[in-house]
Amino acid sequence: xxxxxxxxxxxxxxxxxxQAEKKWxxxxxxxxxIRISHVLKEEAFIRDFILIKDEKQGxxxxxxxxxxxxxxxxxxxxxxxKPGRRVYASSSxxxxxLNGMGVxxxxxxxxxxxxxxxxxxxxxxxxxxxVW
Numbered sequence: 001x002x003x004x005x006x007x008x009x010x011x012x013x014x015x016x017x018x019q020a021e022k023k024w025x026x027x028x029x030x031x032x033x034i035r036i037s038h039v040l041k042e043e044a045f046i047r048d049f050i051l052i053k054d055e056k057q058g059x060x061x062x063x064x065x066x067x068x069x070x071x072x073x074x075x076x077x078x079x080x081x082k083p084g085r086r087v088y089a090s091s092s093x094x095x096x097x098l099n100g101m102g103v104x105x106x107x108x109x110x111x112x113x114x115x116x117x118x119x120x121x122x123x124x125x126x127x128x129x130x131v132w
Contacts, residue, residue, distance in 0.1 A: 011079055014064070032107070037049045039112060076132050091122045
């Protein structure tokens with residue numbers, strides 16, 4: 001099965017797994033998905049992730065994070081730039097998510113980074129998703 005939008009599939013699998021209170025979720029791996037997972041881990045939205053080798057492209061196992069009362073740490077995760085409508089932001093107009101409490105994940109010339117790191121590096125790029 002081929003996916004038209006693997007990033008949207010990645011985000012949907014995370015939403016569904018958290019709604020079902022799963023400890024981890026398995027996702028088909030790609031370099032972009034791995035980099036987004038790095039950003040989610042750096043920003044403390046997930047516990048960890050590992051790459052499981054298989055005969056095809058590999059599987060990324062994401063370990064989800066919950067607080068003390070078993071509520072998911074990720075309250076909202078949504079796709080911003082879609083295949084039919086790309087959304088770009090310059091370094092001076094990077095989106096602020098939930099007044100700084102959330103994170104936008106961007107793909108830039110410096111790699112896949114959060115809006116906070118992009119502001120420090122003074123780079124813009126395509127806004128992939130928002131998390132809070």
